[in-house]
Amino acid sequence: MRTYLDCIPCFLKQALWASRIITNDEKKIKEILDEIGMMVKDIPLNSSPPETGRLVYKKIREMLGVPDPFKKIKEKYTKIALKLYPFLKKEIEESKDRLLTAIRLSIAGNVIDFGADREFELEKEIYEILKKEKKFAICDYNKFKEHLASTDEILYIGDNAGETVFDRILIEEMNPALVHKGGVNKPTTFVVREKPVINDATREDAVEAGLSQVATILSSGTDAPGVVLKTTNKEFRKVYNNAKFIISKGQGNYEALSEEKRPIFFLLKIKCPVIAKDIGLKDGDIVLKGINI
Amino acid sequence: MRTYLDCIPCFLKQALWASRIITNDEKKIKEILDEIGMMVKDIPLNSSPPETGRLVYKKIREMLGVPDPFKKIKEKYTKIALKLYPFLKKEIEESKDRLLTAIRLSIAGNVIDFGADREFELEKEIYEILKKEKKFAICDYNKFKEHLASTDEILYIGDNAGETVFDRILIEEMNPALVHKGGVNKPTTFVVREKPVINDATREDAVEAGLSQVATILSSGTDAPGVVLKTTNKEFRKVYNNAKFIISKGQGNYEALSEEKRPIFFLLKIKCPVIAKDIGLKDGDIVLKGINI
Numbered sequence: 056m057r058t059y060l061d062c063i064p065c066f067l068k069q070a071l072w073a074s075r076i077i078t079n080d081e082k083k084i085k086e087i088l089d090e091i092g093m094m095v096k097d098i099p100l101n102s103s104p105p106e107t108g109r110l111v112y113k114k115i116r117e118m119l120g121v122p123d124p125f126k127k128i129k130e131k132y133t134k135i136a137l138k139l140y141p142f143l144k145k146e147i148e149e150s151k152d153r154l155l156t157a158i159r160l161s162i163a164g165n166v167i168d169f170g171a172d173r174e175f176e177l178e179k180e181i182y183e184i185l186k187k188e189k190k191f192a193i194c195d196y197n198k199f200k201e202h203l204a205s206t207d208e209i210l211y212i213g214d215n216a217g218e219t220v221f222d223r224i225l226i227e228e229m230n231p232a233l234v235h236k237g238g239v240n241k242p243t244t245f246v247v248r249e250k251p252v253i254n255d256a257t258r259e260d261a262v263e264a265g266l267s268q269v270a271t272i273l274s275s276g277t278d279a280p281g282v283v284l285k286t287t288n289k290e291f292r293k294v295y296n297n298a299k300f301i302i303s304k305g306q307g308n309y310e311a312l313s314e315e316k317r318p319i320f321f322l323l324k325i326k327c328p329v330i331a332k333d334i335g336l337k338d339g340d341i342v343l344k345g346i347n348i
Numbered sequence: 349m350r351t352y353l354d355c356i357p358c359f360l361k362q363a364l365w366a367s368r369i370i371t372n373d374e375k376k377i378k379e380i381l382d383e384i385g386m387m388v389k390d391i392p393l394n395s396s397p398p399e400t401g402r403l404v405y406k407k408i409r410e411m412l413g414v415p416d417p418f419k420k421i422k423e424k425y426t427k428i429a430l431k432l433y434p435f436l437k438k439e440i441e442e443s444k445d446r447l448l449t450a451i452r453l454s455i456a457g458n459v460i461d462f463g464a465d466r467e468f469e470l471e472k473e474i475y476e477i478l479k480k481e482k483k484f485a486i487c488d489y490n491k492f493k494e495h496l497a498s499t500d501e502i503l504y505i506g507d508n509a510g511e512t513v514f515d516r517i518l519i520e521e522m523n524p525a526l527v528h529k530g531g532v533n534k535p536t537t538f539v540v541r542e543k544p545v546i547n548d549a550t551r552e553d554a555v556e557a558g559l560s561q562v563a564t565i566l567s568s569g570t571d572a573p574g575v576v577l578k579t580t581n582k583e584f585r586k587v588y589n590n591a592k593f594i595i596s597k598g599q600g601n602y603e604a605l606s607e608e609k610r611p612i613f614f615l616l617k618i619k620c621p622v623i624a625k626d627i628g629l630k631d632g633d634i635v636l637k638g639i640n641i
Contacts, residue, residue: 060364060374063381067357067388081353081393088356088388095360095385100378 056310058100058107061329066098066111067091069170073115073253076169077124087118105281105307108170112252113278123251125169125216132167132217132254133263135177140220146185147224154203155196157228159184162324162341164221165214165305170253170280171326177217180324184341192325192340198348199320203229206300209243211270212282212312214305216256219245219264222304226269233269244294245270250278255307281307284315306330318347349603351393351400354622359391359404360384362463366408366546369462370417380411398574398600401463405545406571416544418462418509425460425510425547426556428470433513439478440517447496448489450521452477455617455634457514458507458598462547463573464619470510473617477634485618485633491641492613496522499593502536504563505575505605507598509549512538512557515597519562526562537587538563543571548600574600577608599623611640 070091074084091111098107116122123129143160150156163184166175183189203209209229213222222245231238245266248255256264261272276288282303284292295301301319303312309321309330321344325331331338363384367377384404391400409415416422436453443449456477459468476482496502502522506515515538524531538559541548549557554565569581575596577585588594594612596605602614602623614637618624624631 060368060377060381063378063385064357064360064364067360071353071357075353084353085356085393088353092356092385092388096382100374 056103056313056330056333058098058102058104059329059333060100062104062107063095063098065327065329066095066107069108070111070115073112073124073169074119076128077115077119077121083118087115090114090118103281103283104310105279106283106286108281108307109252109277109279109283109286112280116251123257125251125254128169129216129254129256129260130263132177132215133220133260136164136167136217136220137264139181140224143181143221143224147228154200154228156185157225158196158199158322158343159188159341161218161221161225161304162322162343164218165322165324166326167215167217167254168305168326169215170255170307173326184324189341191343192336193334193342193344195320195343195345195348198345199343202300202318202320202345202348203241207241208298208300209241210246210294210298210301211243212246212275212301212303212308213256213261213266214308215254216260216264217254218304219256219261219266223264223266223269226266230269243270244273246273246275246282246291248278248280249274249276249288252278252280255280279307279311281309281311283311309334313346316347318345320345320348349396349606349623349626351391351395351397352622352626353393355397355400356388356391358620358622359388359400362401363404363408366405366417366462367412369421370408370412370414376411380408383407383411396574396576397603398572399576399579401574401600402545402570402572402576402579405573409544416550418544418547421462422509422547422549422553423556425470425508426513426553429457429460429510429513429557432474433517436474436514436517440521447493447521449478450518451489451492451615451636452481452634454511454514454518454597455615455636457511458615458617459619460508460510460547461598461619462508463600466619477617482634484636485629486627486635486637488613488636488638488641491638492636495593495611495613495638495641496534500534501591501593502534503539503587503591503594504536505539505568505594505596505601506549506554506559507601508547509553509557510547511597512549512554512559516557516559516562518595519559523562536563537566539566539568539575539584541571541573542567542569542581545571545573548573572600572604574598574602574604576604602627606639609640611638613638613641
């Protein structure tokens with residue numbers, strides 16, 4: 056997805072929002088906004104928003120002198136999600152369609168997003184998406200099932216810490232032997248950010264969520280809040296270019312990959328009017344959308 | 349009112365919003381945002397927002413090469429309001445408290461604000477404020493009446509074009525002989541912006557609304573979207589410093605004057621969460637607030 060004009064004020068809004076979570080030093084935050092303001096002229100509208108997001112959050116980290124400003128928040132939400140884990144697994148057990156329920160849960164977890172410039176309530180989200188069976192705005196579930204059945208491995212591009220626990224549940228459902236239900240596993244690679252950016256999951260965060268028990272964790276090499284391919288490492292690109300079944304979680308990865316030519320299933324909750332417009336949907340919608348399939 | 353950190357992204361959002369009304373040249377708008385981005389570092393947090401607004405909208409005018417980009421919009425809303433005028437006068441005639449109804453109307457007209465970065469529906473606003481008698485969040489109406497009774501002249505600081513027709517109705521109600529109800533008039537000075545800024549009323553716009561029939565029109569000398577005193581001319585400051593009864597319309601004038609020491613009644617609808625917080629109220633509230641009285 057390209058950068059829209061509406062993204063420009065939003066970069067400053069996000070920088071303000073993120074900085075405020077980390078510090079209440081108004082003078083310092085103003086200095087950060089001054090710097091982001093000066094970056095505006097260097098934002099090409101044909102780049103994807105996470106390319107700029109990468110520079111914005113890097114600047115915030117540098118200016119605050121904190122390499123992982125969201126560390127505590129990431130730990131907090133991983134813990135909250137791990138505490139919910141048994142309850143969520145029970146929901147899966149009791150559901151009519153385990154895979155669809157796991158997909159729903161993984162999208163509910165996508166609300167744990169500190170780059171989205173809005174408040175959220177995780178339990179309310181789970182209630183609405185899972186219990187009230189919120190309708191998908193796009194639901195390529197049949198295609199998802201078909202492609203999953205015909206693939207022997209999965210590339211799962213993760214998004215936020217805490218959400219990772221929800222991703223783990225979906226990975227478990229796609230790997231039946233992992234949950235003692237027999238069947239053949241599909242070796243899964245779970246992709247994380249190389250360096251901390253907002254509350255996006257790094258290797259450490261993914262391990263805390265228990266993902267190393269169900270998948271091979273691979274760093275994409277990027278510190279952008281989305282797998283902007285030109286900022287990823289060779290290893291990731293090799294895996295990505297050969298993958299037959301790719302799951303991409305969240306907005307940042309959608310923005311980075313929406314115009315790519317690989318077979319990708321995007322799983323996300325839309326939390327931004329610009330992305331909503333780009334994808335042709337409404338803010339708040341939940342999406343399971345396959346491309347190039 | 350000082351500039352809050354939240355105002356910084358909002359200046360870019362306003363610039364985008366205003367530019368889009370005038371042009372659909374995306375490249376040009378990006379160039380405008382680039383310039384506004386570079387201005388961020390020069391915004392002092394102890395200045396009032398209209399001081400920066402002045403520079404932002406000046407830059408937009410210059411870069412678009414249009415001295416009065418909102419001219420047509422101003423004419424349109426003046427015409428719409430003039431068309432409503434007989435109906436609004438009838439509402440006054442039929443009301444229990446003519447002055448309060450006129451105040452309500454003048455606040456309803458304050459919704460015609462193209463600097464507020466949001467859509468509005470004038471007739472809905474009139475319906476809610478007038479017909480549904482929307483409650484004032486602050487209502488210093490008794491003090492307003494007392495001070496009005498004891499003054500022999502009125503300084504009325506206007507805001508937007510179109511809203512001016514609503515101001516005219518309030519001025520008429522404060523000058524009974526004007527509307528053939530007997531009593532003594534209180535010579536009124538209606539203050540306009542010197543140069544066009546957003547859809548704020550200039551002398552020309554005020555004349556179109558019929559204000560020269562009921563008041564002496566005086567330019568404040570400013571091209572800021574609020575009477576930022578240091579940008580006003582000597583003549584205005586002399587009148588202002590000697591005025592015993594001052595009405596200030598809208599957000600921009602509130603931002604410019606809220607910390608002043610003169611007796612001022614602010615009449616406005618709050619259309620911004622930051623102003624809401626500053627004044628201790630909620631976004632959407634309507635206000636008749638007197639200071640130094």
